[in-house]
Amino acid sequence: MVVTIIFDLVYALAAILIGPFYLIWRCFKGKAMAPMAERLFRFPVPKSKKPVVWIHGVSVGEILAARGIVEGLRGRQPSVEVVISATTPTGLAIAKREYPELLCLYCPLDFSSSVGRALSQIQPKLFVLMELELWPNLLLGLAQRKVPIVLANGRLSARSARGYGRLQKFHGRLFTPISKFLMQGEEHRDRLLQLSVPDDRIEVLGNLKVDNLMVDPRVSEILSDELGFREEMIFVAGSTHCGEDESVFRAYLTARNNLGSLRLILAPRHLERLDRIESLAASLGLKTVRRKSGQVADDRSNSVVLVDTLGELPIFFGLADVVFLGGSLAKVGGHNVLEPAACGVFQILGPHTWTVQGLVDELKAVDAVAIVNDEATLSQELSAILSNKSRREAAHLSAKQVVARHRGALDQTMRVLEEFLPSHSDSD
Numbered sequence: 001m002v003v004t005i006i007f008d009l010v011y012a013l014a015a016i017l018i019g020p021f022y023l024i025w026r027c028f029k030g031k032a033m034a035p036m037a038e039r040l041f042r043f044p045v046p047k048s049k050k051p052v053v054w055i056h057g058v059s060v061g062e063i064l065a066a067r068g069i070v071e072g073l074r075g076r077q078p079s080v081e082v083v084i085s086a087t088t089p090t091g092l093a094i095a096k097r098e099y100p101e102l103l104c105l106y107c108p109l110d111f112s113s114s115v116g117r118a119l120s121q122i123q124p125k126l127f128v129l130m131e132l133e134l135w136p137n138l139l140l141g142l143a144q145r146k147v148p149i150v151l152a153n154g155r156l157s158a159r160s161a162r163g164y165g166r167l168q169k170f171h172g173r174l175f176t177p178i179s180k181f182l183m184q185g186e187e188h189r190d191r192l193l194q195l196s197v198p199d200d201r202i203e204v205l206g207n208l209k210v211d212n213l214m215v216d217p218r219v220s221e222i223l224s225d226e227l228g229f230r231e232e233m234i235f236v237a238g239s240t241h242c243g244e245d246e247s248v249f250r251a252y253l254t255a256r257n258n259l260g261s262l263r264l265i266l267a268p269r270h271l272e273r274l275d276r277i278e279s280l281a282a283s284l285g286l287k288t289v290r291r292k293s294g295q296v297a298d299d300r301s302n303s304v305v306l307v308d309t310l311g312e313l314p315i316f317f318g319l320a321d322v323v324f325l326g327g328s329l330a331k332v333g334g335h336n337v338l339e340p341a342a343c344g345v346f347q348i349l350g351p352h353t354w355t356v357q358g359l360v361d362e363l364k365a366v367d368a369v370a371i372v373n374d375e376a377t378l379s380q381e382l383s384a385i386l387s388n389k390s391r392r393e394a395a396h397l398s399a400k401q402v403v404a405r406h407r408g409a410l411d412q413t414m415r416v417l418e419e420f421l422p423s424h425s426d427s428d
Contacts, residue, residue: 003136003140003171004112004136004137004140004141005112007110007112007136007137008111008112008113008137011109011110011111012111031270031272032089032090032272033089034087034088034089034092034106035106038105038106039106039107039108039109039114040108040109040111040114041113041114041117043105043108043117043118043121043122044103044105044121045121045122046081046083046103046122046123047081047103048081050079050080050081051079051080051081051125051126051421052080052081052082052083052122052123052124052125052126053073053077053080053081053082053083053124053125053126053127053128053417053421054083054085054122054124054126054127054128055069055070055082055083055084055085055128055130056084056085056086056107056127056128056129056130056133057084057085057086057087057091057095057130057131058086058087058088058091058130058131058133059086059087059088059090059091060088060090060091060094060310060311061131061209061335061336062086062091062130062131062153063084063086063091063094063095063098063130064094064098064209064212064311065130065131065153065208065209065212066084066128066130066152066208067098067212068208068211068212068410068413069128069152069208069410069413069414069417070082070084070098070099070102072410072414073414073417076414076418077418077421080125080421081103082099082102083102083103083104083105083122083124084099084102084103084104084105085104085105085106085107086104086106086107087106087107087133090310092104092105092106093310094310094311097310097311107135107138108138110135110136110137110138111137112137112140112141115135115137115138115141116141119141119142119145119147124142124147125147125421126147126148126150126417126420126421127142127147127148127149127150128149128150128152128417129149129150129151129152129178130152130153131151131152131153131154131155132151132154132155132156132160134164134174134175136171136174139174139177139178140177142177143176143177148179148180148420149177149178149179150178150179150180150182150416150417150420151178151180151181151182151183152182152208152413152417153182153184153207153208153209153409153413154181154182154183154184154188155183155184155185155188155355156183156188156191156192157191157333157354157355157357158191158354159333159354161191161194161195164195165194165195168195168196175192175195175196175197178201179201179420180201180202180203180416180420181197181201181202181203182203182205182409182412182413182416183202183203183204183205184204184205184206184207184358184409185204185206185207185358185359186204187357187358188204188358189202189204203412203416205408205409205412205413205416206406206407206408206409206412207338207359207406207409208409208410208413209336209338209339210338210342210403210406210407210409211407211408211409211410213314213338213339213342213403215314215318215342215343216318217318219315219318220315220316220318220319223315223316223318223319224319227291227305229263229319231261232261232262232263233259233261233262233263233321233386234262234263234264234265234319234320234321235252235255235262235263235264235265235320235321235322235323235324235382235386236264236265236266236267236316236317236319236320236322236323236324236340236345237252237264237265237266237267237323237324237326238267238313238316238317238323238324238325238326238335238339238340239267239268239269239313239325239326239327239335240266240267240268240269240324240326240327241268241269241270241326241327241330241332242273242330243329243330244326244327244329244330244350245266245268245273245277245280246280246284246375247329247374247375247378248264248266248324248378249264249280249281249284249286249304250284250375250379251324251375251378251379251382252264252304252382253284253286254379254382254383255379255382255383255386258383258387259383259386259387262386263303263305264304264305265304265305265307265316265319265320266304266305266306266307267306267307267313267316268306268307268326269326269327269335271308271310274290274306274308277306278306281304286303286304287303287304288303288304288305288306289303289304289305289306290305290306290308291305291306291307291308291309291312292308292309313339314339314342314343317339317340317342317343317345318343320340320343320345321345321346321386321392322345322346322347322348322382322385322386322392323340323345323346323347323348324347324348324349324378324382325337325340325347325348325349327352328349328350328351328352328353329350329351329352329372329374329375329378330350330352331352332352333352333353333354333355333356334349334352334353334354334355334356334357334360335355335356336356337349337353337356337359337360337363337369338359338403338406340399341359341363341368341399341400341402341403342399342400342403344395344396344397344399344400345395345396345399346368346369346370346385346391346392346395346396346399347363347368347369347370347399348369348370348372348378348381348382348385349369349370349371349372350371350372350373350378351371351372351373353371359402359406362402362405363399363402366395366398366399366401366402367391367394367395367398368395368398368399368402370385
């Protein structure tokens with residue numbers, strides 16, 4: 001097809017002009033890269049002869065959000081084989097950890113030849129795309145093979161909608177291959193409608209991540225004992241990005257001086273930054289203890305616990321009196337505000353939350369979140385919230401009520417997916 005050739009040429013040109021600088025940048029940042037062979041031509045074959053449901057998520061968040069779908073398919077549709085793909089090394093590592101008995105692979109790079117090889121090997125009967133990551137050649141390749149595509153847990157920020165709108169001017173049928181759009185909220189549906197997606201292909205089902213939020217206070221209590229926590233108040237900074245850590249440290253020091261006793265747990269979004277974060281903490285007179293080491297701080301009044309494990313952050317939220325969620329002071333767009341909310345924890349966020357704006361608005365309406373603009377206001381708000389027990393207790397109830405309103409997406413998602421699955425007789 002002419003369109004795939006054009007995209008191939010664009011990708012090749014980008015690889016030549018931008019690729020070297022991108023590789024240097026990743027090396028400088030210490031970011032791991034997926035093996036090129038595993039994204040270009042070395043694709044495994046399924047483990048059985050059953051019809052394949054291929055589920056794709058970009059990274060950790062999307063892979064974990066798919067947990068309910070994977071368990072639902074394996075329990076309700078034993079006649080199919082589930083295959084998981086991810087784009088990032090951390091995403092694939094989590095997929096292999098969560099689903100060790102399933103075939104897990106890297107998603108092919110969006111060259112038509114790589115996509116063709118992957119599809120020939122996997123031969124999916126249904127492709128489930130988590131959230132929204134559109135790769136034109138992959139979508140076109142699936143459509144050519146008449147493979148239904150379902151977007152699950154879909155969201156579309158205003159910024160992404162503008163980007164897709166520009167891309168649509170070049171390729172007007174960008175969304176055509178997708179059979180169903182299962183969106184998290186009405187605002188995401190409205191943006192799709194503005195991009196000329198037919199209304200009968202869109203359903204608003206809620207957020208799958210909510211149904212995966214199973215908070216067990218006993219696990220957090222065990223963790224608290226392991227870390228040697230006593231009666232101190234606890235401030236958790238989760239999913240922080242470069243530029244946010246220093247603001248968190250300074251706000252913590254101010255609040256600790258005001259309150260007399262406060263512990264900090266910091267979990268960076270990218271673990272390769274841990275060495276730099278330790279150096280930054282030391283420059284501010286703070287000691288650090290890494291979670292994986294299993295050590296208990298010998299100076300509890302002046303130490304920070306650094307989370308250097310994957311998938312444990314929700315457990316740490318269960319310990320917190322207040323949470324700062326990263327990617328919001330840095331211009332990233334925010335992260336999953338439902339995880340702290342499910343624990344009933346008051347959250348402090350920066351102003352950049354466009355990817356989760358609807359949820360932020362809901363939490364803000366019940367005073368379960370505060371928005372700050374910079375380090376100074378973060379420091380002020382942290383001290384104010386920690387000093388106001390009644391406000392934190394009210395937020396504990398209201399945040400959980402917001403989360404409860406969003407449960408139920410999994411059953412509805414399974415209903416839609418089963419409409420596209422081959423019948424038992426077809427798969428025999």
